[in-house]
Amino acid sequence: MPAMRAEAAIDEIKFDFGGGDVEPGYIGVSASDGYAPEKGYGFNTPDNMQNVTASGTGAASDAVQFLTYGTKSENTFNVDLSNGLYEIKVTLGNTARASVAAEGVYQVINMTGNNATDKFQIPIADGQLNILVTAGKEGTAFTLSALKIRKLSDNPVTNRTIYIGGDSTVCNYYPLDSSAQAGWGQLFKEFVSAQTFQVRNMASGGQIARGFRDGGQLEAILKYIKPGDYFILQLGINDTNPKNSTTEAEFKEIMRDMVRQVKAKGATVILSTPQGRATDFNAEGVHSSVNRWYRHSTVALAQEENVPLVDLNVLSSAYFTSIGPEATLELYMPGDTLHPNRAGATELARLVAEELQRQGLDGFSADR
Template sequence: MMVAFFGSFTHLPVNAEPSNYKFDFGNGEVEKGYVGVSATEKYDEKKRYGFNTPEDMINVPASGSGVASDAVQFLEYGTKSDNTFNVDLPNGLYEVKVTLGDAFRVSVAAEEVYQVINMTGNNATDSFQIPITDGQLNLLITEGKVGTNFTLSALEINKLSRHPETKRTIYIGGDSTVANYYPLDSSIQAGWGQLFPQFVDPETFEVRNMASGGQIARGFKDDGQLEAILKYIKPGDYFILQLGINDTNPKNTTTEAQFKEYMREMVQQVKAKGATVVLSTPQGRASDFNADGVHTSVNRWYRHSIIALAQEENVPLIDLNVLSSAYFSSIGPEATLALYMNGDTLHPNRAGATELARLVAEELKRQGLDGFTGDKEKNTNKTF
């Protein structure tokens, strides 16, 4: 059990160190098999875990059951904050699973960059893989929406490899039509990035969806999402980037020329890391049918600049705008509308996001990029 391991952790030989760590946060009853951690518990070298600045933490109740019945709240936050929960870990590759307390919208940061973007809802769970190279995980719950509570109920850490190297990874950037929604396996609304792992060979790739609702090119570039990708992306990885919908909104004051240059800067930074960049145009609205029953939206969302940029930077292009229109035309207006949220012609539901993800994967496979199965029934990969 975890308590026994941590109690004598410093006296164990290296090969006896645990490969699984489970923490139950808050001041309530501790779930069996977990280490209980109160907000007041400061990091201790002998215990090898604890909060760096417990004065900036408080215990709070939570509405879930078991480990999710209580939580801790982070009063100080931000990806660069030192108000972290620290765990000493031998260098290697780990999978980290977080369970929130009561929370509206939060993100998870570790090693001073975002790891999960905009988890929503009480007791939401998500996982990510992270290489540890300095002997310690430093994690905190931070902004999804400023002014809400940032809480953590439970943390589970599993060692995957003693080598601190991620497997090949597909990173995805985008907006609300691409982003994750919670619970990940049953949400009504979904982005195509959330369903994309169904079409990816899990033996080849992990999928890391860094898209978020309302995002624009300037925000993705400057507000931490690109920074997280650049920290980890490497040769053999892919970065699929789809933006433009929100950039065209007048409130964001982004001209098409500015949008193109923000996108170019991101493309060039990722290319400099040796990874493959793929640009994608956004799909249109469900209502974009003409009088002849043909779906077309080729003039939406700065599409022409995305196509031009892909040609100028010599990177693969997925013209999802045209691919989705062809599919929508084939099934007709009524069936197309059924792939979107009720009363919403822009945001896909789970079925719609699945079809968009399929189109993206099929096009990548057609262009000769490896790692795509095209068979969601045989794929159990998940998104991180």
């Protein structure tokens, strides 16, 4: 493959990683390809990369594996780019669960399954993209099959953004457009004006407030969030699990700390309470779960910090009551009374958007 300078004077650059055939229209990159200024792309430390096979087709039929990783790792794939705003589309190789980091912070959290695909916006202000696939689950391979880079603007500032934080009832599942299980954050963009906002769902399964604050997800949001952006934060389900050793008082203060850090960036913080279980019906057929998931502390915190509240716990209970126990159970995964399926996540996303629209926040629509 002759050297090709990657600097984005053109609209889109596509890379095909691994040791196999190179898909037409792509630049082939093997694990041994180190970065060189004359070509404008390559691995920073190629000794820490290896070629692997993948189960997809075309550019997804092979991949490279990152042998060292971490959001601060120097084992990155580097691409020289003119400064501006870019859309990055990533396709992983074979892996159980992996995250994507760039510029030292998380960009996509916990992509699951072989050849998972996702995309994100990133501003480049130093002339180079530095990206890697990193741990979502230790002990699995962190692999990259393909990368598409498209320039959106010469201005290195993200479009107006809604960031979402949460747990397994909120997070993304893959493939994004067809997964049976879904979090409401995954479906939220269906109720958001694409002309007003992009949605960045930073939720992850099993997450607690302390983990979200200290484990890199809040760090990624704070790096980019700005006035005009929203941050919707819904936690509490896993915090109430005794194994996580988080008292309700501790949960409330950790959440307060996150609220204040984001408010200091000039963005709007929105707190949300988690929905209950599918089986939280009384003998009269009324659904209620107001005593679950440290809800009372989230409600109180929203009042104390003067931030908008989406009491999804109560809103979803009213909806579940209106459709009844059997129809409610059909909105959850089989044999699972906590995690919504795609239809359930869609209804929860609708309720969140509908409530924000009712409160007068812009950019939302309850109509799909």
